[in-house]
Amino acid sequence: MRRAKTVMFQGTSSDVGKSVLTTALCRILRQDGWEVAPYKSQNMALNSYVTLDGKEIGRAQGVQAEACGIAATTDMNPILIKPTRDMTAQIVVHGKPHQEMSATRYREEYLPLAADVVIAALERLRAQYDVVVLEGAGSPAEINLKSRDIVNMRMAGWAEAPVLLVADIDKGGVFAAIVGTLELLEEHERQRVKGFVINKFRGDISLLQPGLDWLEGRTGIPVLGVIPHMPRLDIEAEDSVVLERPQRTAESEGKELEVAVIRLPRISNFTDFDPLAAEPDVALRYVEGVEQLQLHRPDIIILPGSKNTLDDLAFLRASGLADAIGRLAEGGGCTIVGICGGYQMLGRKLNDPLQVESDCGEAAGLGYLPLETTFYEEKRTERVSGSVNSEHSGWKAFNGTSVSGYEIHMGQTVQLEPVYSLFTLGNREDGAISQDGRIWGTYVHGIFHEDAFRRQWLDTVRTAKGIEPIRSILPFSTRQDEAFDRLASHVRDHLNIEKLYEIIGLEK
Template sequence: MQTGRARTIMLQGTASDVGKSVVTTALCRVLKQDGWEVAPYKSQNMALNSYVTLDGKEIGRAQGVQAEACEIPATTDMNPILIKPMKEMNAQIVVHGKPYAQLSAQDYRRDFLPFAKQIVVDALERLRARHDVIVIEGAGSPAEINLKDRDIVNMRLAAWADAPVLLVADIDRGGVFASIVGTLELLEPEERARVKGFIINKFRGDKTLLQPGLDWLEQRTGIPVLGVLPFLPQLDIEAEDSMALVRRQDPADANRKDAALDIAVIRYPRISNFTDFDPFAAEPDVRLRYVQTAAELGEPDIVILPGTKNTLGDLEYLRSAGLDDAIAARVAAGCRLAGICGGYQMLGRKLRDPHGVESGNPDETADVAGLGYLPLETVFYPEKRTERASGEIACSHPAWARMNGIEVAGYEIHMGQTAPAHERMHRLMALIDRSGNPPAQEGAVSEDGRIWGTYLHGIFHNDRFRHTWLNHAREEKGLVLAGQPFVYRDRQQLAFDRIAEAVRQHLDMEKINEIIGIRKA
């Protein structure tokens, strides 16, 4: 249903990690189910979990997931500016899916933000021309008074879009009434007037005990509470940033301590795209852990080195934390080891940064020793590779014979080029080039077949690959092999429907539609 220039609704939060992304995703799904052509939008996103669009551009993962909830292809207009932290007070700025510059926080605020308004407004207007409703997500809090004068993602954006605002607050962390009232107090009168309703998120307990507080809040502010969303464990919605890993590390939420297979993902400081491993959490006999120290590593069956925004920095962290020796001990004991993207680069023998891409200090002669598990050498270049890729496993190693021919698809995001040190190395897969060139060999497998790496993010979302690889590990331990693999994409679609149903049950959608200016189709 196309109605002309799209209506807008904006979700802002009292703080980071209050659930804005999930509520935005749920609202997108509800509106889609109700027959509207809906799209997500976030003008500026700071995240290391990326999503690659069909045309090979990079945006924040949250907007890619929200587009999937809307059942439309993601575009860079949905997230025109992406900030990817690289090291302390320094980040790569991605504009419409391509690297723009590496800037300090001061430089970004002084030099970039003055002309960023046009970028974000133009992107929003293109979306509004193609859809009925745009669900806009803010960032952090709109009450950061030290940042408000150059804000492009909260209240100034709401004014540019003429968008009504719903304020989301997390009751699970405590202080929900103070956070709401305090946020309103720090807004200017015209900003406060844009707030049309409150959403209380992550509630555990008896709502009747909460009701007196809700009544007080409405009387105190004159703004309605549109509903109280319950705490929903195991959402199966891919997370935007590493704050989600803090929740996953909560001892009260430690899953499957007696699981048959134990997988440890190394959580270095600049971990990126950890959503690569979400499918493991859905495997009934797998325990998925994120570990930061050698002591935490324990005795896993599988260790995975994930992606990182700074391979050299996180390789140094790995060594300083003693994780390199701890991993080596586990490999010697028969543990399987895999590396994805930056983790793949670490598995090699040598890494070079002659242009200062990661270190910031160009040096034609500086080499850094990798972990040495695979005969690979990586050189970092300023040009970034971002594209979707597909192909099949095509490995000459006998241990991988059962895997050959399994189709895989995913995406690449990296600034390094990795090459084998000799021709005898076992390559992992053959990937098809979008330009129609012959399939290219990619990835690497060790001489014993137990260690491998690839640049292909999302490889574990390929159900048959994940299933067969895990069955190898199960077989080795004498475990019962899993039957047919579950379809991870189906689980994600069910998750979208689950959160949409929660919104219908617990929020006043009739009032929200009225605020947007639409009627149920």
């Protein structure tokens, strides 16, 4: 019977690069001829991924599956935690909402039952592949969480996986982070750590070498690699912490189209906009205040998806962003787009009678489109495809252009009066557009990953601005595949692959 080898990345803290290194190793193993799959037993993220059968998993595992050249399944991330409010999250089990729980309830009521779920998922993967690359979460040395751990050292034990401990040198204190983590592990857990990976290094490696020698002498564990910082990964991120890093660089200056994505407190699926950021004429930035929005008058404002539409709508009003967006809309020179939760906000009214998303029973929308949304307990998760099919004069030229993506929402939206739709998806219509064509929205995440649609739409914005259209199409899917290979090459060059194969138990 087939039974995959396993290896696991764990980190000295969150955001040390575990997801990226898992992606890199998945790609390396695939390049070397192995059938490989990613796995993360429990993930906390608002950036999700919809599998081919309409189930929801963490975005990172979906991207890692793409790096492996395989279709993602819920076995790769059987438990997904999606924060909705402070101290409360929606628990998604094998791609479907299980229950909304507080952190305390989840720990006390669900975690004791979760072991069977995550072990069974892993065993199914091990029966299908040569290697499973596991990813931990946060740090394995969180003393307050260890007794009911299902994602770090206990998971490594269930998986019979050697552990590679990753530390981010860019944070500072890398040696203290590694040694401190080991000190807080139990002896049997320390025995499972077979190598260190120091990530995001900048500078002269010879200056670091005395520290590496000391670390190996102090712990008896080899440093498998020091991975230099890679400034442009071009691979979809999962954690919104990446949005906190500087966005405006020299290469974004002087571009003809300014795109502002409103960074909502509970923003979800922000990777929808990666293809826009990759376009040669687009300067894309995330803004969370009026001054940022007005700093560079945007040609396009995007209201993204949200895990809590009503609370994020309240944020828009309280921050003054709703009024600022209104002023730009009234000026007539700005296009406003809403995706999923942002689409719901563009309507006139939002109802939450069952308090699915918020304690607030209802709220007025921004009022740009004649729509009303009601939230229900049943969640729609589905892959969709179709084409542009609109009677709006400004969109008729788009008709027949292919579109695809995925829906993931708990609201149902109806028209309060006739309004132009945008897309035909199977046997139904989706989206709405204002009379002047400058404001539109859709439930479809990933719409900008469609190369022809993205370029055609951006060219209409250019034309309205009095700029010649570009027309040439940048194939984003090819760009991401090339990014996987570039990442794999970068990590392969700085990681002791021969030693890693020995640790995993594979023949090179």
